[in-house]
Amino acid sequence: xxxxxxxxxxxxxxxxxxxxxxxxxxxxxxxxxxxxxxxxxxxxxxxxxxxxxxxxxxxxxxxxxxxxxxxxxxxxxxxxxxxxxxxxxxxxxxxxxxxxxxxxxxxxxxxxxxxxxxxxxxxxxxxxxxxxxxxxxxxxxxxxxxxxxxxxxxxxxxxxxxxxxxxxxxxxxxxxxxxxxxxxxxxxxxxxxxxxxxxxxxxxxxxxxxxxxxxxxxxxxxxxxxxxxxxxxxxxxxxxxxxxxx
Amino acid sequence: xxxxxxxxxxxxxxxxxxxxxxxxxxxxxxxxxxxxxxxxxxxxxxxxxxxxxxxxxxxxxxxxxxxxxxxxxxxxxxxxxxxxxxxxxxxxxxxxxxxxxxxxxxxxxxxxxxxxxxxxxxxxxxxxxxxxxxxxxxxxxxxxxxxxxxxxxxxxxxxxxxxxxxxxxxxxxxxxxxxxxxxxxxxxxxxxxxxxxxxxxxxxxxxxxxxxxxxxxxxxxxxxxxxxxxxxxxxxxxxxxxxxxx
DNA sequence: TGAAAATTATGACGCCGCGTCAATAATTGA
DNA sequence: TCAATTATTGACGCGGCGTCATAATTTTCA
Numbered sequence: 001x002x003x004x005x006x007x008x009x010x011x012x013x014x015x016x017x018x019x020x021x022x023x024x025x026x027x028x029x030x031x032x033x034x035x036x037x038x039x040x041x042x043x044x045x046x047x048x049x050x051x052x053x054x055x056x057x058x059x060x061x062x063x064x065x066x067x068x069x070x071x072x073x074x075x076x077x078x079x080x081x082x083x084x085x086x087x088x089x090x091x092x093x094x095x096x097x098x099x100x101x102x103x104x105x106x107x108x109x110x111x112x113x114x115x116x117x118x119x120x121x122x123x124x125x126x127x128x129x130x131x132x133x134x135x136x137x138x139x140x141x142x143x144x145x146x147x148x149x150x151x152x153x154x155x156x157x158x159x160x161x162x163x164x165x166x167x168x169x170x171x172x173x174x175x176x177x178x179x180x181x182x183x184x185x186x187x188x189x190x191x192x193x194x195x196x197x198x199x200x201x202x203x204x205x206x207x208x209x210x211x212x213x214x215x216x217x218x219x220x221x222x223x224x225x226x227x228x229x230x231x232x233x234x235x236x237x238x239x240x241x242x243x244x245x246x
Numbered sequence: 247x248x249x250x251x252x253x254x255x256x257x258x259x260x261x262x263x264x265x266x267x268x269x270x271x272x273x274x275x276x277x278x279x280x281x282x283x284x285x286x287x288x289x290x291x292x293x294x295x296x297x298x299x300x301x302x303x304x305x306x307x308x309x310x311x312x313x314x315x316x317x318x319x320x321x322x323x324x325x326x327x328x329x330x331x332x333x334x335x336x337x338x339x340x341x342x343x344x345x346x347x348x349x350x351x352x353x354x355x356x357x358x359x360x361x362x363x364x365x366x367x368x369x370x371x372x373x374x375x376x377x378x379x380x381x382x383x384x385x386x387x388x389x390x391x392x393x394x395x396x397x398x399x400x401x402x403x404x405x406x407x408x409x410x411x412x413x414x415x416x417x418x419x420x421x422x423x424x425x426x427x428x429x430x431x432x433x434x435x436x437x438x439x440x441x442x443x444x445x446x447x448x449x450x451x452x453x454x455x456x457x458x459x460x461x462x463x464x465x466x467x468x469x470x471x472x473x474x475x476x477x478x479x480x481x482x483x484x485x486x487x488x489x490x491x492x
Numbered sequence: 493t494g495a496a497a498a499t500t501a502t503g504a505c506g507c508c509g510c511g512t513c514a515a516t517a518a519t520t521g522a
Numbered sequence: 523t524c525a526a527t528t529a530t531t532g533a534c535g536c537g538g539c540g541t542c543a544t545a546a547t548t549t550t551c552a
Contacts, residue, residue, distance in 0.1 A: 115430075117429075118276045172422035175425070176425065179425065185377060190410060191410030205452060206448065283538065
């Protein structure tokens with residue numbers, strides 16, 4: 001029984017090794033470069049052994065995405081736990097998104113791969129469910145902040161929008177801007193020099209538009225965001241470091 | 247010389263045929279299913295002939311994306327030409343995005359393929375430039391509406407944002423929500439039942455937040471959007487039909 | 493018009509990655 | 523100790539990529 005457990009642990013450990021080997025290949029050279037033969041060669045195992053762990057490379061990508069999304073969730077939790085007015089806690093989650101995209105850029109890139117239909121459809125429902133769960137948990141963290149804002153009367157949501165639909169707007173604008181920034185050919189050429197600043201301003205306007213207290217003018221918001229971003233950064237870095245060493 | 251022209255036209259025509267054959271394969275079965283052998287077989291030409299037209303399949307995808315973006319641009323132009331207050335013209339462009347995503351879903355899907363790093367990086371700079379140009383033109387159409395709004399004093403942009411950065415916010419939220427709607431596992435499960443409606447409300451709030459006249463409350467905006475969407479639809483359909491028959 | 497030159501079409505070829513599976517090795521249990 | 527179970531291996535068949543020598547067609551020009 002002890003021996004069995006040891007063996008099982010070895011196998012589990014190797015699964016992790018596979019992911020460690022695969023991640024830089026996927027991120028730096030793309031999906032096409034990630035081949036089972038190459039992973040096997042890099043680990044000095046036979047290809048068949050790799051197939052004992054993952055039925056195809058798409059499943060490796062999903063497994064990596066699950067890890068990446070777990071890191072995102074931890075950052076969201078850290079941000080949501082910040083001691084500040086609820087509106088500022090939402091801003092902190094925005095900072096978490098910025099941190100994730102900038103300082104966990106490999107994970108950000110991996111998250112995008114699972115939006116590829118081929119990768120998604122080929123994968124097991126078990127891992128798909130894990131992804132969905134993680135996405136739901138991230139959403140729940142943000143929603144809880146909105147609910148807290150409503151509960152404390154800092155935000156009034158009329159019946160037009162649920163808290164989740166409210167969150168969806170910020171999700172869309174943040175996600176959309178980050179994808180465009182990462183993949184749109186030459187934003188600068190069409191006159192968008194500082195997309196992050198522009199999106200911060202839009203989020204401020206949107207929050208003010210919903211009258212989420214305290215109302216802030218653009219300059220106050222940008223200053224607060226910058227200050228917040230700086231002060232919360234070390235927390236994020238710690239969470240990130242812990243995530244990578246576990 | 248006449249003969250030469252005839253031959254050249256035949257070749258050009260065949261390039262189009264290749265795109266016609268490739269499009270449904272790419273859209274319905276994905277990038278992996280699009281193989282040069284298959285295109286050649288479907289057209290009853292030898293593979294080498296296909297390679298005379300496109301150096302690899304990535305270039306076919308980019309060529310398809312150029313066509314798709316041209317359709318988007320035409321829809322934007324149609325919307326921007328709508329006879330209405332500038333704020334409503336911007337809404338009309340939003341309707342164009344919705345129409346494109348819903349009723350030109352193949353083209354919408356193709357546009358996303360070029361965000362794939364492998365596809366983009368492998369393609370010729372000539373086609374990349376065409377894409378960039380088309381994206382710039384779309385941006386210019388939307389910007390022109392914003393500039394018109396500013397010129398007519400319906401919108402006041404303080405120095406915090408340029409017109410392009412203003413547009414970027416709507417681009418991000420619209421694009422982001424459409425990508426999430428198309429690719430995010432089970433939005434409904436996390437409580438977002440009608441993403442389009444939610445995003446319309448957010449856009450309304452954002453426009454109101456910037457005080458773009460005429461200010462509309464949520465219900466008025468939703469009604470106006472619905473009405474606009476219906477009345478402009480036949481124009482969009484006409485543009486779409488023309489695009490496909492040319 | 494007819495033959496040489498230029499252009500275009502063909503598909504077999506070498507290479508690579510996928511996923512399989514029969515054979516082999518290692519581990520377990522009694 | 524040895525049979526049963528489990529894990530590992532890598533050769534194999536398949537299919538797609540992109541090439542290129544060869545064949546077919548078209549153009550040029552005398």
